[in-house]
Amino acid sequence: MRKHAMIYGASGFVGSGLAGMLAAKGFEVTGVSRKGRGDVEGVSRWVKPEAVDFAGCGVVVNLAGAPIDKRWTDEKKKEFHESRVGVTEDIVTKIAALPEEERPKVLLNASAVGIYGGRGDEVLDDSATRGGGYLADLCDAWEKAADRAEALGVRVVKFRIGVVLGKGGQAFEKLMMVFKLGIGGRLGDGQQWMPWIHVEDLRLAMVFCITTEAAEGAVNGTAPEPERNIDLTRKLSKAVNRWVFFPVPGFALKLALGGFGGALLVGQKAIPTKLESLGFTFRYRKLEDALNELTG
Numbered sequence: 001m002r003k004h005a006m007i008y009g010a011s012g013f014v015g016s017g018l019a020g021m022l023a024a025k026g027f028e029v030t031g032v033s034r035k036g037r038g039d040v041e042g043v044s045r046w047v048k049p050e051a052v053d054f055a056g057c058g059v060v061v062n063l064a065g066a067p068i069d070k071r072w073t074d075e076k077k078k079e080f081h082e083s084r085v086g087v088t089e090d091i092v093t094k095i096a097a098l099p100e101e102e103r104p105k106v107l108l109n110a111s112a113v114g115i116y117g118g119r120g121d122e123v124l125d126d127s128a129t130r131g132g133g134y135l136a137d138l139c140d141a142w143e144k145a146a147d148r149a150e151a152l153g154v155r156v157v158k159f160r161i162g163v164v165l166g167k168g169g170q171a172f173e174k175l176m177m178v179f180k181l182g183i184g185g186r187l188g189d190g191q192q193w194m195p196w197i198h199v200e201d202l203r204l205a206m207v208f209c210i211t212t213e214a215a216e217g218a219v220n221g222t223a224p225e226p227e228r229n230i231d232l233t234r235k236l237s238k239a240v241n242r243w244v245f246f247p248v249p250g251f252a253l254k255l256a257l258g259g260f261g262g263a264l265l266v267g268q269k270a271i272p273t274k275l276e277s278l279g280f281t282f283r284y285r286k287l288e289d290a291l292n293e294l295t296g
C-alpha cells in the first residue's frame with residue numbers, strides 16, 4: 001500500500017490525533033480542509049476539498065461532518081447531509097475518475113451508531129440491520145455513498161462511531177461542564193444504552209483497520225462494555241466528585257434541542273465484535289478507566 005494518507009476532517013477532534021498516529025506509522029499525511037489549520041501534528045500539508053487529487057494516495061480517511069448537536073432545522077439538515085453524504089459522494093467521484101492503478105486502496109469513512117435507531121436492550125454487533133428515524137436515514141445514505149467505492153476496487157471500512165470521550169471533544173466537554181457545575185443528571189429515565197469509546201481507542205482502531213487487510217465493511221467504533229445513561233451519569237459524577245443529580249426530563253430535552261434531544265433519549269447497545277475478532281485490543285474497556293484517565 002502507498003504510504004500516503006489524505007484525511008478529511010484532519011482539523012477536527014478525532015482526525016487531528018489520528019494524523020499523528022498515521023505519521024508515526026510512516027505515512028505521509030495530507031489534511032483536507034475547507035480552511036486548513038497549521039498546527040496539527042503529523043500533517044505535512046493541507047489542501048482544500050476542491051483541489052484534492054488522489055493520484056499517489058494509498059488511504060483516504062473521511063471524517064468530515066457538520067456537528068449535529070444543534071437544533072435540526074431544515075437548513076441544518078441540509079448541512080448535515082452535504083457535509084457527510086455530499087462529501088463522501090465527491091470522494092468516490094474523484095476516485096472513479098482515476099485509472100485503476102492510481103486509485104487509493106482503502107477508504108475509511110465515518111458513520112455513527114445512530115444508524116441503528118433506538119433499539120432498547122437489543123445487542124447490536126456490526127452485522128445488525130439499520131433502524132428508523134432521521135439519524136438512521138442520514139447514516140444509511142452516508143454508508144451507501146461510501147459503499148460505491150467498493151466497485152472501484154477500494155477496501156471500504158465504515159466506522160459506526162459511538163459517543164467519543166476525549167479532551168476537546170464536544171460530547172465530553174459538555175458533559176464535564178454540566179457535571180462540574182453540579183447540574184449533571186440522567187437524561188429521561190436513563191435506561192437508554194450509551195455506546196461510548198475513548199478517543200485514543202477510536203483512533204488506534206482506525207489505524208488498525210487501515211493496516212489490517214481483513215478489515216472491511218461496517219465496524220462498530222464503540223467500547224466492549226456500553227453503559228446505560230444512568231450508569232454513565234453515576235460514574236461521571238463520581239469521577240468529578242459531584243454528587244448532585246438533576247434528572248433532565250425527556251420532554252424538556254426535546255423542547256430544548258428538538259430532534260437531537262429526542263436522539264439522546266434512545267440508545268444502542270452496540271458492541272465491537274468485528275474489531276475484537278480481528279485482534280484489536282482496547283485500552284479502555286471499562287468506562288471507569290476511561291473517565292479516570294480523562295479526569296485525571
Ligand SMILES: NC(=O)c1ccc[n+]([C@@H]2O[C@H](COP(=O)([O-])OP(=O)(O)OC[C@H]3O[C@@H](n4cnc5c(N)ncnc54)[C@H](OP(=O)(O)O)[C@@H]3O)[C@@H](O)[C@H]2O)c1
Nearest residue numbers: 009011012013014033034063064065066083110112161164
Ligand atoms: N465525536 C463524536 O462523538 C462522534 C460520534 C459519532 C460520529 N462522529 C462522526 O465522526 C466524524 C469525526 O468527528 P469529530 O468529532 O472529529 O468531528 P469534528 O471535530 O466536528 O470535525 C469534523 C470535520 O468536519 C468538517 N466539517 C465541519 N462542517 C462541515 C461542513 N459543513 N462541510 C464540510 N465539512 C465540514 C471540518 O473540517 P474543516 O472545517 O477543516 O473543513 C471538521 O474538521 C464526523 O463525521 C462525526 O459526525 C463523531
